[in-house]
Amino acid sequence: MTFLGEGWDSTAVLVGGRWVERRPRRPEIGPQLVRESVVMPWLAPLLPLPVPVPVVVSHDPVVVRHELVPGEELTSPGAVQGRQLGEFLRALHAAPVSEAVARGAGPRPLPVERFRAEVDVPGGEELLAKIAGLPADTLVHGDLGPDHVLGRDGVLTGVIDFGDLHVGDAAIDLAWALHCTPPEFADAVAETYGVTDELRERALVWHQLGPWHEVLHGNDLGDPEIAKIGLAGVQERLKTWVTPR
Template identity: 75%
Template sequence: MTYLGEGWDSRAELVGGRWVERRPRRPHIGPQLVRETVVMPWLAPLLPLPVPVPVLVSEDPVIVRHELVDGEVQPSPNAAQGKQLAEFLLALHAVPADEAARRGVRPTRLPVERFRAEVLPHAPEGEPLLDALAGLPTHTLVHGDLGPEHVLGRDGVLTGVIDFGDLHLGDPALDLAWALHSTPPEFADALASTYGVTADLRERASIWHQLGPWDEVLYGNDIGDPSLVESGLAGVRDRLRIWVPREPTD
């Protein structure tokens, strides 16, 4: 058994060179892992790239296992990979939300009250960002945590997308945040063209991109890690410096 690492929610080990075994880091994550064993076998055949399809190994303690998804993190994704990811997201976002809801997928409520209490006092210039969160859509099946560590590739092509623990019904622009705002231009442009990104989608993706470090602050507070809190606050301030709120329209 080889230790692979841990994220915010779970820790992973490689078993027999083929199977990824995951355990929750916090008690409330257990049901989330169990839900993946229900949703992912249904969802995987609908998507154009390989994804984890976990099975439940143990209920107490919760342990799930899935076959290793081939590939590595791509530090500089290319245009062809941008087109691939756009096709993946088009397929994911087209999945019927009511079918996902039948399998336990729900909207995720943003912790706006905690943002105001724990982040805003340290970055009061972020008030317009919190105001912009009102009315964002919650009607689409989204990955919910799409970033560089969850998009795998090899030899210039994508080979899989991993970590569906934050799968929920939400705003499709959330899945475009990193892809449009933190990737090489050739990747972002190819993705935007293939997906058909509108001005409104791009603006909402910018809002979600701004919000990323706010979650880091809350997580740092949850686990009592001041260094993580400070890192998150630095990210909040850095991103706010370049964010221009959209002017309200009549």
């Protein structure tokens, strides 16, 4: 076995050079991994890029295993990868919500009261008010970023980590792609997907909310440094303005 990494929710090792084995870091994550094993076999054929299709190999403790999705974390992406991601998101967001819900992928409530209690910053309440009014009618990845979008030789090779898959606002999957990437990549995503000004603004709201989760994660771990970094991110992103393209 080769240790691959440790995220907020699970740890991963590579078995036999081919299989990724994941275990939950906390008890409440076990059902999340099991849910992936139900949803992903249905969802994967609908998508234009490779994704993990986990199989449960143990229920107590929970262990899932799936074939390795090739590629490395995305760095300096360009227009080709942007078009690929736009096509991927269009396919994902077109997946039938009723069928996803039947397989356990429902809405995911935000920890709004914890945000209010643990993230006290100017402008924070206004951001939370915007979040409360956003739609929740689309199957979304829920945690799309450079560590979950894989590439190699100038093209995308897959998308991983569907633990936060849920029914929510399509704009959450565009937050990083539109507001944290090079212009040529972001523009290609927007053109291919068909991003409107209203959708771009919603994506900015989700982009601004991202570091709030890091503050809570640091508090849960009892790690003030992580919480401090998250709070700095909260304050920085609240300064962000929508820039039309």
